[in-house]
Amino acid sequence: MPAIIAWTDAQTKMLIKFFNEGHSASVTAKAISAVFQIEKTRNAVIGKWHRMGLIRELTPEQRLLRSSVQSSCVSKPTHHADRGPVIAKRVKILRQLHEEMKQAIQEPPPAPVAVKDGPLYLDLLDVPADGCRFIVSDSPYLYCARPQRPGSSYCQAHHERMYTKTRINLPTRGFRVAA
Numbered sequence: 001m002p003a004i005i006a007w008t009d010a011q012t013k014m015l016i017k018f019f020n021e022g023h024s025a026s027v028t029a030k031a032i033s034a035v036f037q038i039e040k041t042r043n044a045v046i047g048k049w050h051r052m053g054l055i056r057e058l059t060p061e062q063r064l065l066r067s068s069v070q071s072s073c074v075s076k077p078t079h080h081a082d083r084g085p086v087i088a089k090r091v092k093i094l095r096q097l098h099e100e101m102k103q104a105i106q107e108p109p110p111a112p113v114a115v116k117d118g119p120l121y122l123d124l125l126d127v128p129a130d131g132c133r134f135i136v137s138d139s140p141y142l143y144c145a146r147p148q149r150p151g152s153s154y155c156q157a158h159h160e161r162m163y164t165k166t167r168i169n170l171p172t173r174g175f176r177v178a179a
């Protein structure tokens with residue numbers, strides 16, 4: 001059984017020095033054992049430190065590590081329980097987004113900008129010689145009367161409309177009868 005050897009002044013001095021330098025108890029024990037050719041255990045060092053009132057404050061890193069270890073151990077079930085509100089919040093946001101998307105789809109497209117050069121709705125008598133003859137109303141008969149497209153009885157817009165309509169309505173195939 002190892003004899004309890006009292007700490008000498010020199011050993012105590014070294015003990016305090018190592019404490020102040022921040023060495024761990026086991027390092028201090030090994031160092032003192034080596035220097036004084038004795039066998040001081042880690043627990044002996046800790047015991048002596050305590051008796052001398054040398055209680056080491058945790059470094060901020062150690063405190064953080066300890067608290068994070070504790071919280072990760074202690075609060076794991078709470079952590080899982082707390083996911084409920086988080087998920088609910090996420091679902092709420094997603095629903096809101098979905099509603100906004102649905103509304104955006106249902107909303108009618110923005111009204112077309114009023115054509116500043118729209119039909120003039122004039123009586124045929126009032127249509128100028130170079131006015132568009134496109135009928136825009138048939139009770140009473142009113143005419144577009146906008147300036148004609150060169151070489152046409154219609155304005156540019158109505159000329160295109162007539163031309164396109166005519167072209168679409170033209171039979172393009174299967175209508176030819178052999179003579």
Ligand SMILES: [Zn+2]
Nearest residue numbers: 132144155158
């Ligand atoms: Zn016209």
